[in-house]
Amino acid sequence: MTKELILIKLGGSLITNKKSSQPECRIELIKYVANIISKSDKKFIIVHGAGSYGHPIAKKYKINKGLDGSYEQKEAINTARMQVRELNEIVCSEMEKVELKCESVIPSNTMEIDNEDNILNFPKNDFDKILSKGKVALTFGDVVKNNENDVRILSGDTILLKLSQIYKPKKTFFIMEYPGVVKGNLKSENLEIYEEINSEFTSKISIVNEENRPDVTGGLLKKIECALEISKNSDCWITGVNNLNKCINGRPEGTRVVR
DSSP: OOOOEEEEEEOHHHHBOTTOSSOOBOHHHHHHHHHHHHTOOSEEEEEEOOTTTTHHHHHHTTGGGOOOOOHHHHHHHHHHHHHHHHHHHHHHHHHHHTTOOEEEOOHHHHOEEOTTOOEESOOHHHHHHHHHTTOEEEEEOEEEEETTSOEEEEOHHHHHHHHHHHHOOSEEEEEESSSSSEESOTTOSSOEEOSEEOTTHHHHOOOOOOTTOOOSSOOHHHHHHHHHHHTTTSEEEEEEGGGHHHHHTTOOOSEEEOO
């Protein structure tokens, strides 16, 4: 019997202190996630965000706008790539500590995107080989080339969407700090979430961005739009890390996203 495949996106704001101007990971949360996944017999492809490993420097040097020809930006691109790989290595290391075998697909080595954020030459065989070995496949948001001799930022959400279109898993989860898509103020003592959202949500609800938020790949609204596309091929949820165990064991909680 073939094991069920689950796609997971670990938010950069979950596994790092995203508001930090320097790389700062939340190691205990990474350990917590690794421990839960280690107890499952399912197959996993995990995509993680960059958070403070990449976003601040990418924003400072406007890497998301493409190459400007400066030496400073060229060095910044190299640093951003180095930082996201460092975060990926931390995630891998914590998984291996709980006897989870894993292997990474590095986007800047294997993927390109066009100006509409379509991934070119997606390395499906790399993911297939990792899964065939019984390992967890890992990948992440990165700075990649595009087809016009330039660079663009490839978000983890975009990679997750492509993976859902290829593998069409039963379930896909966006794992965040919050238990789902929150109604009202995020700082409220009694958070309420939307149990289900659909394509009408994005036209009716205004997502207010935090000032100076160091995100160069789009905020919650873009994530919801991505989740709506994923829901064409997979049962898709936006949920919190405290719901992870229930989610991968067939009892999802959070905000279900449907077309």
